[in-house]
Amino acid sequence: MEWSILEQYGPSLLRGFGVTVLCWILGTIFGMALGLVIALVQRYAPRFVGWIVQAYIEVIRGTPFLVQLFVLYYGGPLIGLRLDAIPAGLLGLTLYGSPYFAEIFRAGFRAVPHGQIEAARAIGMAEPTIVRRILLPLGLVSSLPALVNFSIILTKETVILSIITVPELMYQVGRMSAETYRYLEANLVLALFFWVLVEAISRVGRRVETRITKHLIERT
Amino acid sequence: MQASAVEIRKVNKYYGPFHALKDVDLSIPPGKVTCLIGPSGSGKSTLLRCINFLEEYDSGEIRIDGQLIGYETPGRKMSGRKLREMRRSIGMVFQQFNLWPHMTAKENVAEGLIRVRGLSKAEAETRAAEALTKVGLADKMENHPSRMSGGQQQRVAIARAIAMEPRLMLFDEPTSALDPELVGEVLNVMKTLASEGMTMVVVTHEMGFAAHVADQVAFMEKGELVAVDSPQGIFHAPKDQRIQNFLRTYHERNSF
Numbered sequence: 001m002e003w004s005i006l007e008q009y010g011p012s013l014l015r016g017f018g019v020t021v022l023c024w025i026l027g028t029i030f031g032m033a034l035g036l037v038i039a040l041v042q043r044y045a046p047r048f049v050g051w052i053v054q055a056y057i058e059v060i061r062g063t064p065f066l067v068q069l070f071v072l073y074y075g076g077p078l079i080g081l082r083l084d085a086i087p088a089g090l091l092g093l094t095l096y097g098s099p100y101f102a103e104i105f106r107a108g109f110r111a112v113p114h115g116q117i118e119a120a121r122a123i124g125m126a127e128p129t130i131v132r133r134i135l136l137p138l139g140l141v142s143s144l145p146a147l148v149n150f151s152i153i154l155t156k157e158t159v160i161l162s163i164i165t166v167p168e169l170m171y172q173v174g175r176m177s178a179e180t181y182r183y184l185e186a187n188l189v190l191a192l193f194f195w196v197l198v199e200a201i202s203r204v205g206r207r208v209e210t211r212i213t214k215h216l217i218e219r220t
Numbered sequence: 221m222q223a224s225a226v227e228i229r230k231v232n233k234y235y236g237p238f239h240a241l242k243d244v245d246l247s248i249p250p251g252k253v254t255c256l257i258g259p260s261g262s263g264k265s266t267l268l269r270c271i272n273f274l275e276e277y278d279s280g281e282i283r284i285d286g287q288l289i290g291y292e293t294p295g296r297k298m299s300g301r302k303l304r305e306m307r308r309s310i311g312m313v314f315q316q317f318n319l320w321p322h323m324t325a326k327e328n329v330a331e332g333l334i335r336v337r338g339l340s341k342a343e344a345e346t347r348a349a350e351a352l353t354k355v356g357l358a359d360k361m362e363n364h365p366s367r368m369s370g371g372q373q374q375r376v377a378i379a380r381a382i383a384m385e386p387r388l389m390l391f392d393e394p395t396s397a398l399d400p401e402l403v404g405e406v407l408n409v410m411k412t413l414a415s416e417g418m419t420m421v422v423v424t425h426e427m428g429f430a431a432h433v434a435d436q437v438a439f440m441e442k443g444e445l446v447a448v449d450s451p452q453g454i455f456h457a458p459k460d461q462r463i464q465n466f467l468r469t470y471h472e473r474n475s476f
């Protein structure tokens with residue numbers, strides 16, 4: 001192995017990692033937000049809106065992320081949607097993650113005992129208030145482990161953004177391997193960076209989880 | 221004679237093809253305790269939940285202090301806002317307590333005062349503290365439900381309901397989920413409420429409570445309201461065979 005090339009490629013790899021983290025964070029936030037909206041729509045909107053949303057979910061879940069990105073980036077201009085690589089990548093990640101996040105939230109909402117919602121209705125609480133004060137806090141807590149889990153999966157999907165030339169870590173690693181033929185070193189660096197990222201996310205996730213479920217666990 | 225607090229007239233309720241309430245008639249006198257008894261599956265909970273329209277009845281009328289609940293006119297649904305307004309003055313206590321686990325006892329009680337009655341946080345907390353003191357939980361206000369016994373949780377649930385200053389309280393088997401030694405503390409709170417003149421409708425399997433605290437007892441079976449009578453009449457001189465059978469089974473199960 002030949003680690004000296006890292007001196008030359010280190011900065012661009014770090015920059016790539018920065019772009020990866022940025023894409024991951026924003027893609028996760030936007031994807032979760034859209035997923036939450038979808039889950040709420042599925043719960044409260046009239047039947048036919050639910051069908052439209054369901055169709056969207058089927059399409060996204062039924063096609064590979066790679067294909068979605070291609071369509072978005074290369075097909076987008078045909079309908080006037082001309083995006084730079086990073087915005088296109090972010091939009092792609094958001095759309096791709098949203099149905100999975102929606103499903104997680106939906107399960108989280110279902111885990112809120114119906115009686116606790118009824119108790120709020122019984123004192124005359126309005127539905128939006130119930131969502132804000134009871135359904136969301138309790139539903140999000142039970143969604144948390146699955147949210148963290150899927151966010152970790154999303155970190156790895158970010159490498160696909162390289163094919164639409166988003167200069168993230170995979171892209172830089174690819175460039176380094178192509179220029180130096182140091183495939184092994186390049187991919188070990190890639191693995192190391194991802195391991196650090198994933199480890200950090202799961203640690204933070206666990207910490208948040210213990211913190212906010214402190215009061216929710218029955219004393220036995 | 222005073223007008224009824226709740227007037228139930230010819231109420232029918234279906235779950236799909238299943239006829240859960242059959243032409244039920246019942247008057248709930250104000251300031252009195254009405255107990256609903258009957259075998260499992262007879263429709264007691266369904267009837268109780270129709271009173272605050274948590275369950276929609278299909279035909280007939282339920283009037284709270286003269287006002288029809290759930291429907292504007294028979295067949296035309298009431299607006300959500302109006303229904304919520306009516307529900308404000310009807311407290312409900314559930315078998316499973318249904319406290320909000322992410323809030324402390326005090327927050328559970330204050331929540332409705334803040335979000336529904338529009339009280340300031342400070343005012344709501346003062347009233348929540350009063351209500352919790354009343355049910356004997358002055359020292360548990362900052363506890364989350366997960367740190368309370370079932371009996372304590374149910375008393376918080378009662379405090380949550382009475383803090384809203386309801387005119388009517390509905391109880392659906394409030395002690396059925398409790399360990400036997402915790403039943404008394406909840407029944408005592410309910411007795412206090414009754415002695416203060418709260419109008420109460422109580423679905424219960426506690427025949428002792430029904431016999432000693434109720435002013436009237438209604439017996440249901442298979443979706444029908446079979447009889448309404450004084451506790452004396454139901455427990456000591458039941459005219460209907462079905463009541464006799466029910467009481468016999470009850471005594472057999474509880475004797476040893």
Ligand SMILES: Nc1ncnc2c1ncn2[C@@H]1O[C@H](COP(=O)(O)OP(=O)(O)OP(=O)(O)O)[C@@H](O)[C@H]1O
Nearest residue numbers: 235236238240258259260261262263264265266267
């Ligand atoms: N949501 C529902 N869908 C279908 N059937 C229902 C529903 N809720 C209740 N039922 C049926 O209606 C009947 C009456 O139920 P209800 O809960 O009112 O009985 P209950 O008298 O309260 O019984 P228990 O003493 O066991 O609580 C039962 O046969 C029950 O199976």
Ligand SMILES: [Mg+2]
Nearest residue numbers: 264265266393
């Ligand atoms: Mg019941």
